[in-house]
Amino acid sequence: MAENPNPNAAAWDATQWYEVQPGDSLSKIAERFYGDKMLYPKIFEANRDVLDNPDRIEIGQKLRIP
Secondary structure (H helix, E strand, O other), rough: OOOOOOOOOOOOOOOEEEEOOOOOOHHHHHHOOOOOOHHHHHHHHOOOOOOOOOOOOOOOOOOEEE
């Protein structure tokens, strides 16, 4: 079996990306990906580096969907 060249790297990254569209909100995006709009904090927390407020997303922003 081959050695992992970078043992600290994750073996597999399942992060999806979503580009914000007109009319989107974090709750609408959560509904689309998880089937439950109340899971929007999961998306907000994954994007704290680009979001300060869950109510302020911008068209064209690329968000991580964990």
